[in-house]
Every structure is written in structure tokens, then in C-alpha cells.
Amino acid sequence: MENLARSIANKISKKLGYDDEKTAVIAYGLIGLFQFIIILCACALIGLVFGFFWEAMIIFWGAGLLRRVMGGAHSSGFYSCLFISVVCICILAYICSLIKVYSDSFYFLLAYLVIYAAAFVIVYKLAPVESPNKPIKESKRVRLRKKALMTLGIFAILTVAQWIINNLCDFKFYISCALTVSVMWQTFLLLPAGKAFVSAADRIFNAGKHTK
Amino acid sequence: MKTKLLAVVSVIATLFATLAATSACFWWLYQPEEPSSLQDR
Incomplete structure (x- = not known):
């Protein structure tokens, strides 16, 4: 998942012409976002199923x-x-x-x-x-x-x-x-x-x- | 259209990174290495 975040960040930076530091910030944000969304969805789903x-x-x-x-x-x-x-x-x-x-x-x-x-x-x-x-x-x-x-x-x-x-x-x-x-x-x-x-x-x- | 989408993703990711930078750590248990430009926030 971290690799996916870094590859998306690289893709964005290449397309929008960002430098390495900005790419690192986007990758950092994406890792956090993925972590947040996955834990939220998993808990919500399991919670809904088991009450x-x-x-x-x-x-x-x-x-x-x-x-x-x-x-x-x-x-x-x-x-x-x-x-x-x-x-x-x-x-x-x-x-x-x-x-x-x-x-x-x-x-x-x-x-x-x-x-x-x-x-x-x-x-x-x-x-x-x-x-x-x-x-x-x-x-x-x-x-x-x-x-x-x-x-x-x-x-x-x-x-x-x-x-x-x-x-x-x-x-x-x-x-x-x-x-x-x-x-x-x-x-x-x-x-x-x-x-x-x-x-x-x-x-x-x-x-x-x-x-x- | 694709460029616009990538720009939106980049804004959301930067916003999330800035939010994480002003706190003690990320939302739950894992903390990746913080980029140097965010460390003095």
C-alpha cells in the first residue's frame, strides 16, 4: 500500500511538475489517507455485520x-x-x-x-x-x-x-x-x-x- | 480531466499530510517517516 501511495505521488508529480519534497509530502498524505479509509471501512463493515x-x-x-x-x-x-x-x-x-x-x-x-x-x-x-x-x-x-x-x-x-x-x-x-x-x-x-x-x-x- | 483529478488528489493528500504534521502522529498505530518540510510545523 505504501508503494501504491508512492507510485500515485510520483505520477501526480510528473504530470503536475512538482519537486521531490512535494512528492514526498503527497506520498505521506496518501499513506495516511489510505490507513484512515481502510481502518474506517473495515471497522464499519465488521460492526454492521456483528451489530x-x-x-x-x-x-x-x-x-x-x-x-x-x-x-x-x-x-x-x-x-x-x-x-x-x-x-x-x-x-x-x-x-x-x-x-x-x-x-x-x-x-x-x-x-x-x-x-x-x-x-x-x-x-x-x-x-x-x-x-x-x-x-x-x-x-x-x-x-x-x-x-x-x-x-x-x-x-x-x-x-x-x-x-x-x-x-x-x-x-x-x-x-x-x-x-x-x-x-x-x-x-x-x-x-x-x-x-x-x-x-x-x-x-x-x-x-x-x-x-x- | 485526468490532470484535474490528479490535482484534486494532490490537494487532498497535502491537506491530510499537513493535518498529520500538526499532530503527535497519524490516526492510528503506524507512523511513516515525516518529510523534512513538514517537520517544523
Whole structure:
């Protein structure tokens, strides 16, 4: 897929007369676009078939938005990223779809508050976690940390608001469970344990690829 | 027509690359090497 992005970028640059740097920027953008579209379509399709479409979409957008400002553990290649992302989103969304009907209980609110409190501490201490392929300058680091804490705050407000609305009104909707799971997942990826998990999943994916 | 289409693709890809450049990383787990012209954003 990366080669396809580079070949499309080369074709565009040849036709429109762009230089090498502009070609690299287009290829970089196309790789990101392909990654985004493939993960979104795969999760939406699997979610529609197995009945957890909305949970999968909340986790996809929630964790994706958090990741933009927090960074986190990275996989070694394009395909292992697709594999780990789609599998994890679908498993987490399935679990959310099973437990969401119980999420109006007080114990869930308590769990949400504990998870958000832990996430605020971890994000304040560790975010943003950079990748060797994309170093982050100190000024940008401070800006991203602020944005990460703000995003986390908005997610926390939405989670508590949904819990209150569901307990006060007859109208029921469930976003808090999936939103909190996306915060949990993204915060986990900031920790050394998250890095170890992604490395292990990477190894499993690469081993499976080599045995074919 | 083909040139117009390629120009549209190039604009969308550049927009996406710029969005990625202003963040900590790409959307999910894979981060390709960032072009040098985007690194100071």
C-alpha cells in the first residue's frame, strides 16, 4: 500500500511538475489517507455485520482524536497497524455492545471517574509520546499536552452528561462506555506496557505473514 | 480531466499530510517517516 501511495505521488508529480519534497509530502498524505479509509471501512463493515457499528465508530473516532494529540506506541509496518487497529477496535466495540445496557448503574459512573482520573495523571506525565519517525519539538510538546488534557476533559464531560441524561430521562443512548474504553485504550498505549503489547502483536502478525 | 483529478488528489493528500504534521502522529498505530518540510510545523 505504501508503494501504491508512492507510485500515485510520483505520477501526480510528473504530470503536475512538482519537486521531490512535494512528492514526498503527497506520498505521506496518501499513506495516511489510505490507513484512515481502510481502518474506517473495515471497522464499519465488521460492526454492521456483528451489530456493534456505533461502538466501533465511537472508539475509532475517539481513540483517533486522542492519538493525534497524545501519540503513543507504534507498530512497525502499515499492515500490522491495520491488523492490530481493526482487531482491537472490533474486540473493544463488541465488549462495549455487551455491557452498555448495564452502564447506567452507579458503579459504572464510579469506574468512569476512576479511569478518567488515572488518564489525566498519565497524560499529564507522559503525553505526547513521539515516534522515531516523527520527532516532536519542546514547544509543540507543551501545546499537544494542553490539547490532550482539553480533549480528555471534553470526553469526561460527555461521559458524565450521557450517564446523567440516561438516568433522568426515558430517552436512552449509550456513548459513555465506548468513549471511556477509547480513553482507556489510548492511555494504555502511552505506557511501557502498551508499547510491549504493540510489539508483541507486531511479532504475532509478522510471524503469521512469514509462515504463509 | 485526468490532470484535474490528479490535482484534486494532490490537494487532498497535502491537506491530510499537513493535518498529520500538526499532530503527535497519524490516526492510528503506524507512523511513516515525516518529510523534512513538514517537520517544523
